[in-house]
Amino acid sequence: MAVDYAVIVVYLAGMLAMGWWGMRRAKSKSEFLVAGRRLGPAMYSGTMAAIVLGGASTIGGVGLGYQYGLSGAWMVFTIGLGLLALSVFFSARIARLKVYTVSEMLDLRYGGRAGIISGVVMWAYTLMLAVTSTIAYATIFDVLFDVNRTVAIVLGGTIVVAYSTLGGMWSITLTDMVQFVVKTIGLLLLLLPIAVIKAGGFSEMKAQLPTEYFDPLGIGGETIFTYVLIYTFGMLIGQDIWQRVFTARSDTTARWGGTVAGTYCLVYAIAGAVIGTAAKVMYPDLASADSAFATIVKDELPVGVRGLVLAAALAAVMSTSSGALIACATVANNDIWSRLRGVVGRGGGGAGDEAHDEVKGNRAFILIMGIAVIFIAIALNDVVEALTVAYNLLVGGLLVPIIGGLLWRRGTAAGALSAVCVGGVAVVGLMWHYGILANQPIYYGLLASLAVYVVVSLATPPTDAAVLAAWRDRLAGRGEPDPTAPAHPSGASSPSGV
Numbered sequence: 001m002a003v004d005y006a007v008i009v010v011y012l013a014g015m016l017a018m019g020w021w022g023m024r025r026a027k028s029k030s031e032f033l034v035a036g037r038r039l040g041p042a043m044y045s046g047t048m049a050a051i052v053l054g055g056a057s058t059i060g061g062v063g064l065g066y067q068y069g070l071s072g073a074w075m076v077f078t079i080g081l082g083l084l085a086l087s088v089f090f091s092a093r094i095a096r097l098k099v100y101t102v103s104e105m106l107d108l109r110y111g112g113r114a115g116i117i118s119g120v121v122m123w124a125y126t127l128m129l130a131v132t133s134t135i136a137y138a139t140i141f142d143v144l145f146d147v148n149r150t151v152a153i154v155l156g157g158t159i160v161v162a163y164s165t166l167g168g169m170w171s172i173t174l175t176d177m178v179q180f181v182v183k184t185i186g187l188l189l190l191l192l193p194i195a196v197i198k199a200g201g202f203s204e205m206k207a208q209l210p211t212e213y214f215d216p217l218g219i220g221g222e223t224i225f226t227y228v229l230i231y232t233f234g235m236l237i238g239q240d241i242w243q244r245v246f247t248a249r250s251d252t253t254a255r256w257g258g259t260v261a262g263t264y265c266l267v268y269a270i271a272g273a274v275i276g277t278a279a280k281v282m283y284p285d286l287a288s289a290d291s292a293f294a295t296i297v298k299d300e301l302p303v304g305v306r307g308l309v310l311a312a313a314l315a316a317v318m319s320t321s322s323g324a325l326i327a328c329a330t331v332a333n334n335d336i337w338s339r340l341r342g343v344v345g346r347g348g349g350g351a352g353d354e355a356h357d358e359v360k361g362n363r364a365f366i367l368i369m370g371i372a373v374i375f376i377a378i379a380l381n382d383v384v385e386a387l388t389v390a391y392n393l394l395v396g397g398l399l400v401p402i403i404g405g406l407l408w409r410r411g412t413a414a415g416a417l418s419a420v421c422v423g424g425v426a427v428v429g430l431m432w433h434y435g436i437l438a439n440q441p442i443y444y445g446l447l448a449s450l451a452v453y454v455v456v457s458l459a460t461p462p463t464d465a466a467v468l469a470a471w472r473d474r475l476a477g478r479g480e481p482d483p484t485a486p487a488h489p490s491g492a493s494s495p496s497g498v
Contacts, residue, residue: 022167065276
């Protein structure tokens with residue numbers, strides 16, 4: 001085990017070193033929050049794939065393969081489909097907006113009256129996403145190295161908080177690229193073929209397992225549909241995903257780089273399901289499907305390789321955790337705290353002491369949010385329920401006003417606010433009635449949000465022509481703000497937020 005420990009220690013030390021290096025590059029708000037909007041296709045693709053493929057996609061994806069066979073790929077597959085849809089249809093327009101948060105986009109589109117409420121919903125989602133990712137450290141360390149749960153969460157969480165706080169998006173981008181490479185080597189090039197060979201090959205797997213393990217729809221049509229609603233649509237509107245889109249050097253980079261990342265996710269989904277299916281052949285009676293990944297790594301991989309694959313699992317968890325953390329801090333600072341202090345619409349922040357203060361402020365929020373995430377992760381037990389609540393709130397409350405704002409000119413601020421409130425309240429109430437893990441809350445919550453958005457928008461005066469003109473200019477890449485200035489709209493053509 002000493003060799004495996006050495007691999008992990010080197011990997012974790014490298015993450016901290018990149019955080020220190022990133023600190024020297026993050027001199028402005030734009031560099032700290034969106035890596036200066038300068039990422040090229042290769043780095044953009046790698047970092048985007050890294051953030052969407054976290055612990056749930058890796059450990060959970062293998063667990064679903066263990067439980068359902070090849071159809072267990074659908075959860076991660078729908079994540080890839082969502083990223084492809086975002087990249088092909090929306091990413092170019094999103095990148096041209098030159099904003100920092102989803103709520104700022106809503107302010108631009110609807111006239112500055114949707115930001116703070118949507119910001120609270122988005123903050124809750126990103127906070128719970130960071131928490132659930134942080135809890136995954138305990139799963140990895142507990143099973144493989146018998147480390148106390150609290151110690152594992154504090155160790156993994158502290159490293160992520162440290163490099164994220166030091167260098168912001170630059171540090172996260174650099175670490176995500178390393179994590180992307182480690183995941184590719186550890187999961188796709190090493191664990192996948194070794195697992196299939198150890199299980200006796202595909203012919204032996206088919207002979208040992210029921211035929212439904214090889215049915216592409218074996219997990220059930222309703223489950224697949226729910227995955228599409230939650231994960232595919234969730235990819236379209238999540239702050240953690242949009243903040244990566246904002247890092248693209250151009251709209252072309254956002255479109256094609258994201259398409260490559262989405263395709264990679266589809267391959268990753270199938271690989272996880274195959275590994276889980278192979279684990280079912282080798283270990284048919286595991287107490288928990290989610291322990292399949294750790295069990296096959298511990299028992300079947302040689303020394304050194306085992307450490308690399310464990311590093312790959314840590315990479316998956318850390319990339320999602322760090323991306324969710326900076327998204328949570330960005331929303332908390334830019335969409336909630338600054339608005340409550342009444343500084344929305346104030347210009348500046350481009351250089352010198354003011355830019356330095358903006359970096360310090362965002363760095364402080366990452367640290368505060370990171371500490372909160374670690375404490376919540378220690379206290380929380382049911383990860384699946386927490387993540388379900390987060391995604392239900394996100395999709396039920398924000399999907400309709402965001403996609404409606406991008407596609408429907410007649411949508412109004414009143415319609416957007418009503419959709420956020422009614423959709424959010426509906427999913428919470430329905431989760432209380434049907435149960436957190438039920439499918440009905442997201443179905444009926446989305447329908448309620450859509451109905452209210454359309455009815456209220458048609459019943460209220462159209463959005464001001466000046467607001468729509470400013471919106472069209474930004475979508476077309478005209479009238480872009482200074483990249484280091486706050487992106488909250490102000491003035492007649494860009495109305496102030498709440």
